[in-house]
Amino acid sequence: MHELAIATEIAGAVCAKAAGRPVRRVTVRVGALTAVVPEAMRFCFTLAVEGTVADGADLEIEHRPGAGHCGSCGNDVILPDLILLCPCGSADVTVTSGRELQIVSMEVD
Amino acid sequence: MCGTCGCDDKPEVITLERKVLAHNDETARANRERLAARGVLAVNLMSSPGSGKTTLLERTIRDLGPDRPVAVVEGDQQTPLDAERIRRTGCPVVQINTGAGCHLDAEMLGAALDRLAPAAGSLLFVENVGNLICPALFDLGERDRVVILSVTEGADKPLKYPHAFAVAGLVVINKVDLLPYVEFDVAECRRHVSAVNPRAAVVEVSATRGDNLPAWYDWLHQLRAGSAGRDHTS
Numbered sequence: 310m311h312e313l314a315i316a317t318e319i320a321g322a323v324c325a326k327a328a329g330r331p332v333r334r335v336t337v338r339v340g341a342l343t344a345v346v347p348e349a350m351r352f353c354f355t356l357a358v359e360g361t362v363a364d365g366a367d368l369e370i371e372h373r374p375g376a377g378h379c380g381s382c383g384n385d386v387i388l389p390d391l392i393l394l395c396p397c398g399s400a401d402v403t404v405t406s407g408r409e410l411q412i413v414s415m416e417v418d
Numbered sequence: 419m420c421g422t423c424g425c426d427d428k429p430e431v432i433t434l435e436r437k438v439l440a441h442n443d444e445t446a447r448a449n450r451e452r453l454a455a456r457g458v459l460a461v462n463l464m465s466s467p468g469s470g471k472t473t474l475l476e477r478t479i480r481d482l483g484p485d486r487p488v489a490v491v492e493g494d495q496q497t498p499l500d501a502e503r504i505r506r507t508g509c510p511v512v513q514i515n516t517g518a519g520c521h522l523d524a525e526m527l528g529a530a531l532d533r534l535a536p537a538a539g540s541l542l543f544v545e546n547v548g549n550l551i552c553p554a555l556f557d558l559g560e561r562d563r564v565v566i567l568s569v570t571e572g573a574d575k576p577l578k579y580p581h582a583f584a585v586a587g588l589v590v591i592n593k594v595d596l597l598p599y600v601e602f603d604v605a606e607c608r609r610h611v612s613a614v615n616p617r618a619a620v621v622e623v624s625a626t627r628g629d630n631l632p633a634w635y636d637w638l639h640q641l642r643a644g645s646a647g648r649d650h651t652s
Contacts, residue, residue, distance in 0.1 A: 311521055311552035318438050326432060333429050337438065344551055344581040391580035392613045400616045410438045410555075416429035 312345060315410070316353035323415050324361050330417040332363035340373040342391055342407035347372070366415075375407030442556055445524035449559025452531065453542070458489075459642050460542040462560035464582050466575075467548030469568040470592040472500050474625040474634075475543055479507045482635060487540035491530045493522040493547045500545065510534060521552035524559055541638065550579035562587035562641055569593045569600055573607035580614040588619045588637050595624040 323335050335354075339345050347370050354368045375388035381399035393402040437443065453460050465471050472492075479488050490511040492500045501513035512534040514526050527544060536542050544560060546553040565586040567575055570593060576583040583589065589611050591604060608620050621633040 311555055314519070314521070314523065314552075315438055315555075318441060321441070322434065322436065322438075326434060344555055391584050392577065393616065394613060400612060412434045412436050412438055414431055414433045414435070416431050418429055 312349040313353040313357070315345060316350055316357040319354060319412055320357035320361060320363060322412055323363050323366075324358075326415065327362050327417050329362060332358075332366045332415050332417050334367045334369060334416040335363065336369040336371060336413040336415070338371045338373060338409045338411045338413050340407040340409035341375040342388065342404060343410050345410060363415075371413060373406055373409045375404070377402040377404045377406075439555065439557075442524045445528055446557035446559040449524055449528050449531065450561075452528075453559060453561075456536065457539045458536050458542050459540075459638075460544060460558075460560040461638070461641070462544045462546060462553075462558050462563045463566060464546045464550065464553045464563060464586070465548060465566035465568075466550050466571060469548075469566045469571065470625050471545050471548070471566050472503055474566065474590070474592060474623070475545065476503060476507055477625050477628065477631065478543070478634070479504070479509045481631065482541065482638075483507070483509060487537040489534055489536040489540050489542050491522075491527065491534065491542070491544045493526070493545055495519070495547060510536070516547055520547055520549050521556050522546050522558060523556045527558040541642075550575070550582040554581040554585050564588045564590060566590045566592055567607070569596055569602040569604075571602075573603050574610060576607065576610040576614050583611055583614045583618065586615060586618050587641070588621065589615075590634060591620065591622045592625055594622045594629055595627045 323332055339347060351368050358364050358366060377386050377388050379386055379395035379397060379399055380401035382395060382397040386395050386402060388407060394400055395402050463471050475490060482488060488509050490504045490509055492511060492513045493516060494500055495516055498513045501511045504511040512530045514530055544558060563586045565582050604622060611618055611620055619637060623630045623634055
């Protein structure tokens, strides 16, 4: 359940930045290739912000698909999972998107 | 703020654009610098429960201990049992019990280093909590990560738990002495490791019987020499 640790990090960063102002909404970016389950993170976020200035804030999740670049054929490939295999048969694939795990912004009153 | 009456109607958007794990990553960087300053080579060991991590460590300490200082940080949800096993080898060890936590993080390792104070030039093994999911996300400040997988588990484990395998510099296939009794296709397992991490080295060992352990020790020597593994700075 690493989502709780992640949600706690988000809550801590957001509350520090809010400096006492109530937080209405927090936007995070989560790549498809991270080991983060959005539903679990949403649940944990609700717990992590309880009793803070972000209590009750909405968590908006921007999803980023997995994508890579093949060093053999030069094509960009869609990566539905962490199996780094290009349709051309090469495993020389560099991940270009999908590993994001970022706090984007927040809305405060 | 509302321009008509001055009420705080519209929320203000504040941009953060920072990594969620920025704090952990900064702490890991500090750990890494601290270890490098003492010439300590730290390796983060990850696996499912029961893969033989502690047995591999006991054997490694016995084999390498006479030539160089070895120290261990043990991570488990509960009990000091693993630390007691390591302590019996004569090796300095600190146990971290994470309680409800499912992984070690950089702050926990930092606190363990305060207590352990590994000798200059030592080899430090950090035995992560037995779990192939959560530990993969948390950089501790180690030089490299090792995943241990035993032949009593499925050969398809790298595909089922790709995150841990994707961040490993080495995959150790343990308990090969049991291969005659179990259906485990080593070649298939190696193919699956390559599919999620083409750069990972793979060694097949038996920690109890001692099969092929020099390959594991060679990898550690190469890591110290800088010709194996990779730093995890992100």
